[in-house]
Amino acid sequence: MFDVSAPKFFGRRKGRTIRKAKTFLLENFLQKIAIDENTVFDKSKLFGIIPSEVHLEIGFGDGGHLAALSEKKKNIGFIGIEVFQNGVANLLSLITGIKAAENETENPSILSTRTDNVRVYPEDARLLFAKIPDGFIDKIYLLFPDPWPKKRHEDRRFVNPENLKELARILKKGGILQIATDHKVYKRHVLHIMHECPDFKWTAKTFADWRNEPEDWVQTKYQKKAVREGRKPVFFEYERL
Numbered sequence: 001m002f003d004v005s006a007p008k009f010f011g012r013r014k015g016r017t018i019r020k021a022k023t024f025l026l027e028n029f030l031q032k033i034a035i036d037e038n039t040v041f042d043k044s045k046l047f048g049i050i051p052s053e054v055h056l057e058i059g060f061g062d063g064g065h066l067a068a069l070s071e072k073k074k075n076i077g078f079i080g081i082e083v084f085q086n087g088v089a090n091l092l093s094l095i096t097g098i099k100a101a102e103n104e105t106e107n108p109s110i111l112s113t114r115t116d117n118v119r120v121y122p123e124d125a126r127l128l129f130a131k132i133p134d135g136f137i138d139k140i141y142l143l144f145p146d147p148w149p150k151k152r153h154e155d156r157r158f159v160n161p162e163n164l165k166e167l168a169r170i171l172k173k174g175g176i177l178q179i180a181t182d183h184k185v186y187k188r189h190v191l192h193i194m195h196e197c198p199d200f201k202w203t204a205k206t207f208a209d210w211r212n213e214p215e216d217w218v219q220t221k222y223q224k225k226a227v228r229e230g231r232k233p234v235f236f237e238y239e240r241l
């Protein structure tokens with residue numbers, strides 16, 4: 001699936017230096033809400049709440065979308081996956097309210113209620129799929145995935161038959177896969193690959209259904225950047241058949 005220069009799975013990726021408060025969160029708080037090999041995928045045990053639905057965000061980036069949604073929809077359990085450590089640290093900062101600038105040397109107190117409906121997998125998404133039971137997830141967000149626009153990197157695109165098989169398995173029937181992109185190559189790629197996939201149906205009935213932001217949408221960091229740079233994002237919604 002990957003070329004020889006790419007690792008089969010991504011390891012945790014570290015970017016710019018992480019501020020002290022965020023390092024504190026990664027070292028002391030992440031474990032409280034992280035999904036690991038001991039996690040039991042039982043809806044009544046996975047979160048601090050019994051969720052009405054479980055939503056999964058793959059590659060949440062800086063966590064802004066996930067943090068805002070989990071605040072708005074407190075009865076939904078959110079699983080966020082991100083391999084980039086700075087992004088995980090940023091999400092933790094957003095959901096605990098602990099910012100890099102404050103109390104860098106003290107042990108900050110954590111607002112547990114704000115995190116009851118969020119769980120985080122800080123590794124490659126593909127390593128988690130096998131642990132998630134069939135039909136466990138109600139909605140999947142794949143927002144502005146890396147486009148890998150060059151033909152020779154096509155196999156690295158997250159939307160591919162192998163990953164779709166797993167996404168279809170973990171999504172309940174009638175569940176939603178939401179894919180957003182601003183890249184023209186990726187737009188065509190998604191339309192082509194999803195058209196070939198027998199497990200999903202494109203829900204759009206009109207042009208506006210995929211050209212405009214869905215109702216109640218929270219913009220992501222990459223979406224804002226794309227708009228600033230003059231690109232028009234599209235929003236594909238697929239229903240699990």
Ligand SMILES: C[S@@+](CC[C@H](N)C(=O)[O-])C[C@H]1O[C@@H](n2cnc3c(N)ncnc32)[C@H](O)[C@@H]1O
Nearest residue numbers: 059060061082083084124125143144220221222
């Ligand atoms: C282009 S960024 C978009 C981030 C965010 N969704 C947004 O719209 O702002 C893609 C993100 O997906 C993450 N990612 C890519 N492949 C992944 C994988 N296999 N597992 C987990 N995260 C992944 C990257 O680390 C990166 O943060």
